[in-house]
Amino acid sequence: MAKANGNQAGTPRGRRPKGQGPDLREAILNAAEGLFSRHGFYGVTVRQVAAEAGVDTALIHYYFGAKRELFDSVFARRAEILNEARLGAMRAYQAAQPDSMTVEGVIEAFIGPLVDLSMTDDPHWKNYFRLVALVNNTPDWGGETMHRYFDPVVHRLIDALKAAMPDAEIRDLYWCYQFLTGSMMLALSETGRIDQLSDGLCRSSDMQAVRARLFAYCAAGIQEVVRRHPEA
Amino acid sequence: MAKANGNQAGTPRGRRPKGQGPDLREAILNAAEGLFSRHGFYGVTVRQVAAEAGVDTALIHYYFGAKRELFDSVFARRAEILNEARLGAMRAYQAAQPDSMTVEGVIEAFIGPLVDLSMTDDPHWKNYFRLVALVNNTPDWGGETMHRYFDPVVHRLIDALKAAMPDAEIRDLYWCYQFLTGSMMLALSETGRIDQLSDGLCRSSDMQAVRARLFAYCAAGIQEVVRRHPEA
DNA sequence: GTCTATAAACAGATAGAC
DNA sequence: GTCTATCTGTTTATAGAC
Incomplete structure (x- = not known):
């Protein structure tokens, strides 16, 4: 596992989206949770998570940064x-x-x-x-x-x-x-x-x-x- | 996990090398065993196994075929x-x-x-x-x-x-x-x-x-x- | 916030020289 | 048997439009 580059200042990573309709952040976490739990960290691609959550891969990076940070967010939640x-x-x-x-x-x-x-x-x-x-x-x-x-x-x-x-x-x-x-x-x-x-x-x-x-x-x-x- | 394409006839996969010096087939299996056991199937690349065993990736495919078959060989051994x-x-x-x-x-x-x-x-x-x-x-x-x-x-x-x-x-x-x-x-x-x-x-x-x-x-x-x- | 497009690196696998 | 070279597809990640 590579080094997890710490969140740079200025990036909105980890912030909650505004209360508007379906919470995509949670949807991403749920999709990632299900996939990671079945196939492991390396067995899942960011694209699969995006597809499962019904969003684009870019949005995942927007919210969570690198793939490893997504995993940590899932675990911590x-x-x-x-x-x-x-x-x-x-x-x-x-x-x-x-x-x-x-x-x-x-x-x-x-x-x-x-x-x-x-x-x-x-x-x-x-x-x-x-x-x-x-x-x-x-x-x-x-x-x-x-x-x-x-x-x-x-x-x-x-x-x-x-x-x-x-x-x-x-x-x-x-x-x-x-x-x-x-x-x-x-x-x-x-x-x-x-x-x-x-x-x-x-x-x-x-x-x-x-x-x-x-x-x-x-x-x-x-x-x-x-x-x-x-x-x- | 994708389908495991069955061994076509004619390929020398699974055969033992002749008794000449260091047994590279076993070296590959040992390297793969150590790496797979620590990082999982998807967490290891064929190139890493090759580097660890001191051989080229092509040799791994020559002996074992696809990556999944290498894993199965390790497990079965x-x-x-x-x-x-x-x-x-x-x-x-x-x-x-x-x-x-x-x-x-x-x-x-x-x-x-x-x-x-x-x-x-x-x-x-x-x-x-x-x-x-x-x-x-x-x-x-x-x-x-x-x-x-x-x-x-x-x-x-x-x-x-x-x-x-x-x-x-x-x-x-x-x-x-x-x-x-x-x-x-x-x-x-x-x-x-x-x-x-x-x-x-x-x-x-x-x-x-x-x-x-x-x-x-x-x-x-x-x-x-x-x-x-x-x-x- | 969310998506399109794409960069840059890396993966698995094979052909062919030796 | 073993390696060099490479093809082809995929991956993470980002820049930038909307």
């Missing part, structure tokens, strides 16, 4: 909303169960909001989660991006887990978080793999099935690792 | 070896414990060979696992590719889990497999994310730490899901 939802859920749970937090309760507060958003009628969140999964799995520049946007809420999770299990080793919690996020992101990105593997018995779009299993799965795994606290 | 290693480990475990298989034992037979190969001095396996993780996370065409190469060994895992837990619901096992593979692939692709998140306390290259935790984590999770057998 829902990150704040998502972080608010998660922090709210975790705060609410910690407030409701100040002295009897369970591991599974903490996990549910951390993952639940994502599953809920994915089950909304709004299909854009599914695209966004696919995109986050893709970034999370990008060794090249994904780590830096995840770090910038999502580390605070993850540290909040680690703290809550530590509160629920005071004897837990911090290193174990970090590793368990990685296992957890791998499962969560794959489930949320709905790759269709499980449909084919199970010959239709399971459908990757079945978020109800995920909800019914993922929290318990992760909670049991974490507790077992903490219980053994390996020294390696 | 180690798939067979990997499947053999896994099937061997699972067969060996089932033979050693015919009547007392544990869930964790089955899991270890399934994941262990990958961790072992990753800990080898040969760095190419790490690249390959990164590549598989990337394909596994590609909604577009990844499912089909995974299906073609890896479904048999996964079904073998499902069967072994069912043997270890006769009362288990098949649907639960498929879902748990998805959770498991998400954790496993993320851990094996060594994205560096946990290094940054934990501020150096954990290193994603520390396969010993993975080995000490992942098996127990997955086994406990699966057993808990099976124990509850949700109906959703």
